[in-house]
Amino acid sequence: MKYRHWSGWIILLTLAGIVGCSRAGQDRKGRNLGVYEAFMREMEDSLTKDPAGIYNRLDSALASAPDSMSYYRNMLLKAKALFYTAEFDSMVPLMDCVRAYCDRSDDNAAIQGLYCQIYNMEGNLYGRKSEMDLSAKAFEKAYACGLAAGEREKLPYICINLADAYVRGGRFDLGSFWYRRTLSMFDSLQVAEKDRFPVYYGLAQVSMELRNFDRCDYYFNLAERSFDQMRPYEKHVYLNNRGNSYYFRQDYPTALGYFRRSLALTRKYPDMEFERNLTMINMGEVFLLMNQTDSSAYYLSRCYDFFRRVNNQTALYYIDTQLIELALKQKNLPLARMRLKNAVKPDYVEPNMVNVRNRYLQHFYEESGDFRKAYHYLQENKRIDDSIRSERVKMRAAEIALKYRQDSTLMQKEISIQQKENQLLHLHQWLYGLVGCILLLGTAALALYLYRRRKIDKERWKLQTAITSLRLENIRNRISPHFIFNVLNREVSERKENPDNTNLMGLIKLMRRNLELTDSLAVTLADELDFVHTYVSLEQKSLGEEFRFEVSTGDVDLNVVRVPSMLLQIPVENAIKHALRLKEGKRRLWIRVMQEGERVVATVCDNGGGYRRQSVNRGTGTGMKVITQTIQLLNSYNRQSIVMTISNVPVEDGETGCEVRFTIPLHYSYRLTK
Known part of the structure; x- marks a missing residue:
């Protein structure tokens, strides 16, 4: 935290060195670079994934370098691989060897490109040692060499390095200036938005340092859009820095969530040892602030040996600071005093790290009873906070000045562009008029076509409505010839022995009622149920004594509610024909009508074994098709629809x-008009 920036800055510097500076010496005139150049590009692209493996392959490639320039480019690439594996002492001799070659060579663009890489890597090394003034100077030299070499593509990444160095040195106004200059360069180079995330989380870092968390989240959200395209090191930077932004807001659970993601990421890549241990430092402090001292001690002890091995004084200073507070939280004042006495004392400490140390020292002296010194460190932190507010004002003023210069330049360009556009508009006004006439004629033709199409x-x-109505009337006008024949045949047989003509009269009533309803698309429930009663009474003898037919209507006003003609008669006819006629034992048929709110629900149910698609008695389905098509036609004229469902249900006796x-809406319309 404190190290937050440290991690992000180091990775950005390294990546910028690879992306921006690694291709110096390549022929800009488009000549064929040959097999060796293709090999070098492959090594550069794979460097972040397997630096140790790339280092070994480059050893074998040195002997086959076609010329001196390629040889020393290869040597610099080896130095970068050593940087990734944290072998800093081994990379310095390689850099010195390449510098000696450049010093004795004639000055040209290729040599300036090698100098650019050397200074860029020097800036990385100074950054590791927290010597930020020297780091910034090295990046300024790299920027100058990049200009001399004519490598426009690498300049934005050197600007990012320089901005990071200024931010780590506490010069936030200059850091913000160079980040924004990078964005301007990206605009001129037409760099895709997804490749600008290093600048976005750099600006987020500046906002975090100045405690402007709304702006911080804005830039982090811009960077997050490209998270899937980031390399592993870049993902670590994003996760680590965003976790630190929540650390400064004292939202420790959220910060811990980002640090856990960072730790899980770095464990997948063995070469990311530095980043892995850096994340554990941050997790150690978060657990410390959450009073989870066991977890804090676990992570701090795991990373301490690594930073002592690489002799990173800044990291050790930060760990010692946390260990002092850890001892205080464990109520072990003598241990805290011993750790304070033995703590490392680096030459340079970042302002935020000083702020953390002062806060813990204030706690230490409060526990020790030395309130004078505790008050001293309290005042020191207030002074640092005042300095941060002052830097915020300075940076805001610098941003306004930069924005003014950018707006002035942009305005001049816009004026020039507007003048050219006016000239072009004047020269082509006749073309616009012609195009307008064509569009007008086309619109008129389209309107005429649509009008005629709508009329057709x-x-x-x-015509379709009339045909449908005729078909429905034809269906309603017919009754099954087989049914009429069977009833009449039965009645003729019975009349020889019994003069009672009840069934014959019922049949006559049924036929007469059917004719009366011919012109009606809808009837009242009373009429429909009367029709069904007549039909069932005619069929009752054929169903035997064990047949029972029940109708319940509740409180529904049967003379008011209207339903489509044959709505209940067709399901009743199907139940008798295909379910009950051949059934042995009890035969039951129910009709239930009830009102549910603004709807009437009518059900026809039997105990004939349920609907079976493969049954030999399932019929042709003509009757239900009539009902379905009638409902579909009527529903197209209503906002609320009639709903029909057919399902098998359990009934009495298992x-x-x-x-x-x-389900029929009470205010359903039966008029076939839109």
């Missing part, structure tokens, strides 16, 4: 029956 569709709809259910 309307006539077609009327049997299964088929239930046809209709």
Whole structure:
């Protein structure tokens, strides 16, 4: 935290060195670079994934370098691989060897490109030692050499390095200036938005240092859009820095979540040892602030040996600071005093790290009873906070000045562009007029076409409606010839022995009622149920004595509620024909009508064993098709629809029956008009 920036800065510097500076010496005139150049590009692209493996392959490639320039480029690439594996002492001799070659060579663009890489790597090394003034100077030299070499593509990444160095040195206004200059360069180079994330989380870092967390989140969210495209090191930078932003807000659970993601990421890549241990430092402090001292001690002890091995004084200073506070939280004042006495004392300490140390020293002296010194460190932190506020004001003023210069330049360009556009508009006004006339004629033709098409569709709809109505009337006008024949045949046979003409009269009533309803698309529930009663009474003798037919209507006003003609008669006829006629034992048929709010629910249910698609008695389905098509036609004219469902349901005595259910809105319209 404290190290937050440290991690992000180091990785950005390294990546910038690879992306921006690693291709110096390549021929800019488009000549064929040969097999060796293709090999070098492959090594550069794979460097972040397997630096140790790349280092070994480069050893074998040195002897086959076609010329001196390629040889020393290869040597610099080896030095970068050593940087990734944290072998800093081994990379310095390689850099000195390349510098000696450049010093004795004639000055040209290729040599300036090698100098650019050397200074860029020097800036990385100074950054590791927290010598930020020297780091910034090295990056300034790298920027100058990049200009001399004519390598426009690498300059934005050197600007990022320089901005990071200024931010780590506490010069936030200059850091913000160079980040924004990088964005301007990206605009001129037309760099895709997804490749600008290093600048975004750099600006987020500046906002975090100045405690402007709204702005910080804005830039982090911009960077997060490219998270899937980031390399592993870049993902670590994002996760680590964003976790630190929540650390400064004292939202420790959220910060810990980001640090855990960072630790899981670095464990997948063995070469990311430095980043892994850096994350454990941050996790150690978060656990410390959450009073989880066992977890804090675990992570701090795991990373301490690594930073002592690489002799990183800044990291050791930070760990010692946390260990002092850890001892205080464990109520071990003598241990805290011993750790304070033996703590490392680096030449340079970042302001935020000083702030953390002062806060813990204030706690130490409070526990020791030395309140004078505790007050001293309290005042020191207030002074640092005042300095941060001052830097915020300075940076804001610098941003306004930069924005003014950028706006002035942009305005001049816009004026020039507007003048050119006016000239072009004047020269082509006749073309615009011609295009307008063509569009007007085309619009008129399209409107005429749509009008005629709509008229044709309307006539077609009327014809379709008339045909449908005729078909429905034809269906309603017919009754099964087989049914009429069977009833009449039965009645003729019975009349020889019994003069009672009840069934014959019922048949006559049924036929007469059917004719009366011919012109009606809808009837009242009373009429429909009367029709069904007449039909069932005619079929009752054929169903035997064990047949029972029940109708319950509740409180529904049967003379008011209207339903489509044959809505109940067709399901009743199907139940008798295909379910009950051949059934042995009890035969039951129910019709239930009830009102549910603004709807009437009518169900027809039997105990005939349920609907079976493969049954030999399932019929042709003509009757239900009539009902379905009638409902579909009527629903197209209503906002609220009639709903029909057919399902098998359990009935009494453990049997299964088929239930046809209709849900009918009370205010349903039966007029076939839109």
